[in-house]
Amino acid sequence: MPQHTEKATRREWIGLVALALPCLLYTMDLTVLNLAVPHLVADLKPSAVQLLWIVDIYGFLIAGSLITMGTLGDRIGRRKVLLAGAVLFGIASVIAAFSTSAEMLIAARALLGIAGATLAPSTLSLIRNMFHDAGERTFAISIWATSYSVGAAIGPLLGGVLLEYFWWGSVFLLAVPVMVLLLIVGPILLPEYRDPNAGRLDVTSAALSLVAVLAMVYGLKQIASDGAAWLPIAAILAGLAVGAAFVVRQRRLADPLLDLGLFRSRPFSAALIVNVIACFVAFGPFVFIAQYLQLVIRLTPLKAGLWTLPSSVGFVISSMMTSWIVARVPAPRVIAAGLALAALAFLLLTQVGNGHPLAMIVTATIVMSLGLGLVFTLTTDLIVGAAPPERAGAAGALSETGAEFGGVLGIAVLGSIGMAIYRGAMASGVPAGVPEEAAHTARDTLGGAVAVAPQLPNGLADAMLVVARDAFTNGFELIATISTVLTLVAAVVMLLVFRKGGPTNPSDEPQSAALQKAA
Known part of the structure; x- marks a missing residue:
């Protein structure tokens, strides 16, 4: 039998809208950069390797940081992690918009990736605890999933309009007003939840998960773009080895980063x-x-x-x-x-x-x-x-x-x-x-x-x-x-x-x- 049947109130439904906004930005930031690449190349003149990192570092660090950020929210509070991520995302967006060198833009995109990794697990876990009725939770997750699709669809359109009238960095500023709005309404609409019996965050496990995921994603992306070669294959094998070490460590810890x-x-x-x-x-x-x-x-x-x-x-x-x-x-x-x-x-x-x-x-x-x-x-x-x-x-x-x-x-x-x-x-x-x-x-x-x-x-x-x-x-x-x-x-x-x-x-x-x- 269902364990929770209470219905959500108006506060939860309005809060869901607030949760959908950062998810929309998550996919927008993946798509708008592609439009801006020709303009930023002309301005910053990155090397081929630097351009590759400008494009890929965001997705790499999102993938590598998800497990750590999701577990961190369970330990210290999902709303706290979400709002901290919103602050970092807004700051990194401004840095990216006004970058004066390829190195500066790569660093800003890396910060955006770390901040972006707070969004999906925090929003999902808040939905899990805001909507106890199974039918309402399914509908809430439907809206959550839709926000990603909408972001992917409107990102290129909004980005194209901005690039028509402004400089390439303007595409990153789309995130700033949304994150400011989330910081204003989040503490009012979103309840805080955390695990009452959470232990300390295991830094070693967090590092192992980051290295394992980054190595495997890097290897797979390189194979997808350039075909199989010794370097990406070695990266995948190294990622698998580190991942195995991560799993062994989780089995031994009293408070694992990831509950197997x-x-x-x-x-x-x-x-x-x-x-x-x-x-x-x-x-x-x-x-x-x-x-x-x-x-x-x-x-x-x-x-x-x-x-x-x-x-x-x-x-x-x-x-x-x-x-x-x-x-x-x-x-x-x-x-x-x-x-x-x-x-x-x-x-x-x-x-x-x-x-x-x-x-x-x-x-x-x-x-x-x-x-x-x-x-x-x-x-x-x-x-x-x-x-x-x-x-x-x-x-x-x-x-x-x-x-x-x-x-x-x-x-x-x-x-x-x-x-x-x-x-x-x-x-x-x-x-x-x-x-x-x-x-x-x-x-x-x-x-x-x-x-x-x-x-x-x-x-x-x-x-x-x-x-x-x-x-x-x-x-x-x-x-x-x-x-x-x-x-x-x-x-x-x-x-x-x-x-x-x-x-x-x-x-x-x-x-x-x-x-x-x-x-």
């Missing part, structure tokens, strides 16, 4: 695994979709971006309908149905080369977002709801860390498979007569083939582009096939895990400890 007992909860473990798989299959194909729209169908970047907006709308609709659906159908079946919808979308993408590719892609991405919106919302709800209240921050951090890993792993693995198909076809497919230097560039990526084509005679350029686009399409269709199989497997796993009955809603899972509401 969370994984004994069947809803928690199953939802976490499915969430990782869903992120894996979502992120990998989307990299190819963006390239396909621009390099195969030959849409402008603006038109390609506009054609991806319907999928964002689909995600919002799906997320907001989740609580209504799950009130009528058990959560595992809804998750399985969402995965089946996503599998149908990937199946459509396997036929993208057989005519009407734009209609096929738009339809598939809408169906995919409708299915995965259900999956992401409910797996997050199950992960956070299945954890004891005093461990909600750690559970939220694991949910977000798993999503980060699923995403970068999908890009690395599926991206590498797709590019291997492309390069294999191009190894012998470049028409005779193409100069060796141009052929080498064309064999590497489709973008390279498109870039060198204007240097060739028309007939030769057309012949090379036909081969390159066909090779890219074959790779795209293969990773869509793999994604179809993986999502169907995940759907079956979700149904099998719950086939014998038992708790199918996080509110049905017995909780292990009382929650202290700090005065």
Whole structure:
């Protein structure tokens, strides 16, 4: 039976709006920088390595700091960590906006990453403790998930407007008024929660988790962008070794940074695994979709971006309908149905080369977002709801860390498979007569083939582009096939895990400890 049935008051619902704002900024900050890159390159003149760190350091430090920040919130208070993160995020945004060198901008982006890592676990754990009714909590998490999608959609639009009239640093200042508003209303609307029996934060465990996650994410990102090489593989192996040391240490500590007992909860473990798989299959194909729209169908970047907006709308609709659906159908079946919808979308993408590719892609991405919106919302709800209240921050951090890993792993693995198909076809497919230097560039990526084509005679350029686009399409269709199989497997796993009955809603899972509401 559910342990909590009291309904949320107006204060909690208004507080939810305050919690959604930093989540919206979280994804906006991931997208607006891409638009500003050409402008900041002209101003700061970073080296290639510095530019890589400017773009990547934010995501790296978010991924590496999530577990520490989530557990820190459980120990000292979720609201306290959230508001401290808001202060740091606002200060770092101002530093980034007025950076006068590449080094200064890298440092500011690093601070933004650390601050950003406080947002997801703190907001999720506060939702866990503000909304005790299962249906209301699912709806609250739907709004939470929607805020991320809205941020990803409006980030490029707002960023484009600012870059049209102001300097590149203005895109970072979007965060400042939102964080100031959160600092004003947060202490009024958001209650404070912490674990009444929390021990001290183990600094060694925090360092181990940071190093393990950073090393593995770095290695996966390098493989995704440049292919397999000894350095990224060594980084992944080192990350796994440090991660193993982290797990061993948690088993020995009386007050571990991460309570491994969370994984004994069947809803928690199953939802976490499915969430990782869903992120894996979502992120990998989307990299190819963006390239396909621009390099195969030959849409402008603006038109390609506009054609991806319907999928964002689909995600919002799906997320907001989740609580209504799950009130009528058990959560595992809804998750399985969402995965089946996503599998149908990937199946459509396997036929993208057989005519009407734009209609096929738009339809598939809408169906995919409708299915995965259900999956992401409910797996997050199950992960956070299945954890004891005093461990909600750690559970939220694991949910977000798993999503980060699923995403970068999908890009690395599926991206590498797709590019291997492309390069294999191009190894012998470049028409005779193409100069060796141009052929080498064309064999590497489709973008390279498109870039060198204007240097060739028309007939030769057309012949090379036909081969390159066909090779890219074959790779795209293969990773869509793999994604179809993986999502169907995940759907079956979700149904099998719950086939014998038992708790199918996080509110049905017995909780292990009382929650202290700090005065």
